Amino acid sequence: MPIITIMAKLNLKINGQVKEVDVDPSTPVLWVLRDHLNLVGTKYGCGIAQCGACTVHLDGTATRSCMLSVSMVGNSEITTIEGLSENGDHPVQKAWMDVDVPQCGYCQAGQIMTAAALLDKNPNPNDEEIEMAMNGNICRCGTYLRIKKAVKIASENS
């Protein structure tokens, strides 16, 4: 039995631009970014919103893109790691480089996006608030202490 697919043309606001995609509307934003828009900074880690590697901003809120169907985005603004700053100079990115946070680096885009959204809402988080916000992002290499340190430095510098 042939399966009928409904493809949909959608206009997405991504990193300050409008992008048209023609996809199955159930496709998660993660795979639209990676496979259709060539924005591969957002990472696939688990596909069930447990690891945070796929974190993007949806209207400024840290959101797991692996379980967010593209049809749900509507007019909301998506920001990915590629769009966080013009030249990689967002205070969180700078702090990440100052502290030399990454080991393998795979989870770090997600960590950075979560941290940037936290600081946007709470510019001076305490240790507990940082832990609460960052707890959904797994770092298998165990760079958690440097992540926390970098969030604090970014907080001081932003």
Add this chain to the structure above:
Amino acid sequence: MNQIDKHIGRRAFIRNTGLASGGLIIGFSWLNSCKPKSISAEQALEMPKEWFEINAYLKIGDNGVATIYCPNPEFGQGVMTAMPMIVAEELDITWKDVLVEQAPFNTELYERQFTGGSQGIRRSWKGLRMAGATAKQMLKQAAAAAWQVPVSEISVSDGVLSHEASGKTAGFGEMAAAASNMEVPEKVETKAVKDFKIISHSKKNVEGKQIVTGEPMFGLDYQYEGTLIAMVAHPPAFGLKLKSFDDSEVRNMPGIVDVFQINTYDDNFVRNFFDTNAFPDLVAIVGKTTWEVMNAKKKLKAEWEPISEKKLTIDRFGSISEITVPSGLESTNKHNELMEKMASQPGEIARKDGDPESAFKNAAKVLERSYSCPFLAHNCMEPMNFFAHVTDEGIKLAGPSQAPSIIESTLASRLDVPAEKIEIEMTRMGGGFGRRAYGHYAIEAALISKQAKAPIKLVYSREDDMTFGIYRPSYQATYRAALDENNNLIAFHVKSGGVPESPLFANRFPAGAVDNYLAEQWVINSNITIGAFRAPRSNFTAGVEQAFLDEVAEAAGKDPIDFRLELLKRVKENPVGEENDYEPDRIAGVLKLVKEKSNWGQTPPGVHRGVSAYFCHNSYAAHVVDVVMDGDQPRVEKVTCAIDCGIVINPDAASLMAEGAIVDGIGNAMYGNMSFTDGKPDHSNFDTYKMIRQNEAPKKIEVHFVQNEIDPTGLGEPPFPPVFGALANALYKATGRRFTKQPFSTDKPPLVG
């Protein structure tokens, strides 16, 4: 002053290797779509108009900028920065003038492009120094010829050649062209440790900017025109194999291009040591996008059937052996029963000193304790994946691998193509921890590309990754110690084994420190595949041995550090046996350093402390773990760590590595657990496979290195294993309980909910 003979990495120093033009080994220019970018520490270097290749490790531009190639694949251990630092040191160039590139995979040029065993720096140290030093010598020869002065009168500093008597100076760029035509010197001088300007001076990760801006670096990010996405379906349980499949529903799904069976290798195929694979028969689904293929895979109907017992031939780097893979559907409960049974029987004796039987019989006090740990999944954040394009002209592969040479050799044999026709591009790896030494997924990718007649990227889902096998084995160990009436340790007995590998190191401490010593081992066969997992075997043995020694010290009424130091003194002065494979002074060294740095003996109120020290992978590490109780929940407040790995190349990055090892150790000791029911892994994703998270990491970690001039040994693994022991010992102080079954969080009664 050292002299290094050029037999080390000889082939790497032959000029005109063709690297300067982009590092392609064979004529695949049409595939050169994703050449790695040069990156610099400073990010803003002006590019030279022309490059001059000096050797396989470096080229110098006409403006004095150098590109240094990192031969080894990077998975977060920091070689992309550390290896070029070593070359740059001996070249005597300013670090800001250095660009770094991942070298091509090329066994003709580079000796050991393998990430594993904490051996990258240790095994490349001399070769990397020679690469820099010979290049410097050739630049000096060029300057001497140009200025008509003896080469011995030329000096070099920070990329500038000088001749003091004539007052002549020239930058490396000015002499690069002439240097590239100089004879490669037979012998070169390398720097004295005290003269290091780059080595032992912290440098930032050269790929830091790319990582924080989300640039494509990883295998999963690899792009090539016309690439299709492939996924594979494997049996749901160990002990099963593919019987048949029905793809009728799948074939018509959107974006699906092809569905077919592949056989990675059959049972008669002589496997390399890293060709471990429980599931060689797979269904491959090829389609246009990842999401479409993922959806199609869910609709695939497959039937599985039990495997029969089989024998496989393994070629372990030239030594051929046969292993038996049993049939059956295994469960953790059954494993545990079998392990207890094996532990109650005599094992195979691996070492015996003195007369342990009599010593135990006549002892004033005998202690005995058994320990166990479960299987662990590596859970690299980047799931297994590989790009492959197989054509009649050759094979192009790209992706995350710790051991590209194994992939090359296995694929050459499997597809019957000469190795020269296989090109492998090493991408940055999103973690490895041993898992990516096992390259079945690259072979699968090649087989799928061949059949689909298209470039494909094989992508494992997290579930595929976690349930495919190649786990850290489940181990068990029983320790016994005998004390005389003066609380001297007079006998020591370890009997350990596992499914399907023994974790025993018969000749490690405290072997050599006790007159009467017995080490035994046993193995239970299994069809669940295992593989190297950060510090294989040590990752269990260190923890339990160090937990047991803590108990023995307590029974002897001694401070746990003093107790160990006394035993080490005995080894130093009057060792038992000749096979002891550690240096007692260096274990004592890290213990003394951690004692000093942790203010051992002055435990702050409310803090409970445990200590451990261990030797593995040629290096030494000791930890003091501080646990505090938060109600009835223990929390690691601080870890103080001391390491002796010889000369530290990049100190801040080395600290980061140790920090990560400590967090990893606490995470796996507390939570790591892969169990099985009827052959099926009980966990397939992070919803139930618990990984350590931000709020469970220690609040503080201090890392201290023993300062010495010993050639670098290894760092990725050594700080990991002893964490388990120091944590268990701290938990004992905090709770009064000896935690013996990993993961500690569920050791009955449960420690945390």
